[in-house]
Amino acid sequence: QVQLVQSGAEVKKPGASVKVSCKAYGYTFTGYYMHWVRLAPGQGLEWMGWIDPSSGATKYAQRFQGRIIMTRDTAIAAAYMALSRLTSDDTAVYYCARISWFSDSSGPFDYWGQGTLVTVSS
């Protein structure tokens, strides 16, 4: 069955970078766009961007432009989200989420990873 399995929790100092992985199982990885979403304490869900696993094309939310990079490795069906110049405001649970529609950048998110807690603290 479809599963997205993310890497473990991270603790980072302000100014550092973090890279979160998301391994996909049970479906054709290159057929479905992967999005990244985060949930900070006391906040709502926040969309960060997407990657097309087939072409590697990306689109990022404007507020993360310049410090986010999404990549993928089709050989192992994994997507990655790297965020740099971390501040305490980046403390959040980060999720990867699959678009439910084949080969479409827009759509509801039908499968989610379990989440990765990133804590930014000096």
Add this chain to the structure above:
Amino acid sequence: EIVLTQSPGTLSLSPGERATLSCRASQSVGNTYLAWYQQKLGQAPRLLIYGASTRATGIPDRFSGSGSGTDFTLTISRLEPEDFAVYHCQQYGTSPTFGQGTKLDIK
């Protein structure tokens, strides 16, 4: 960017009661690209409704969605104990956005 405003922030009800959650958009949501998710503590969100009114696979029929344009509603007809959670609305156009969430807790 389409801003989604959910109300109320917290809703306190008892099992068996009816829950009505609102999601209002700052501009019209094209193609009714509006979804609802349920999130329990420590878990990832789960897709409940998409296209404003279509239940996702395996979602019980006590969950229903309605609305178009800028006003959308999620209704849970008779609350079960497992329904107490946070509910998020999302518009999934070109640049998706989410509401701030409604917490449904037990009265």
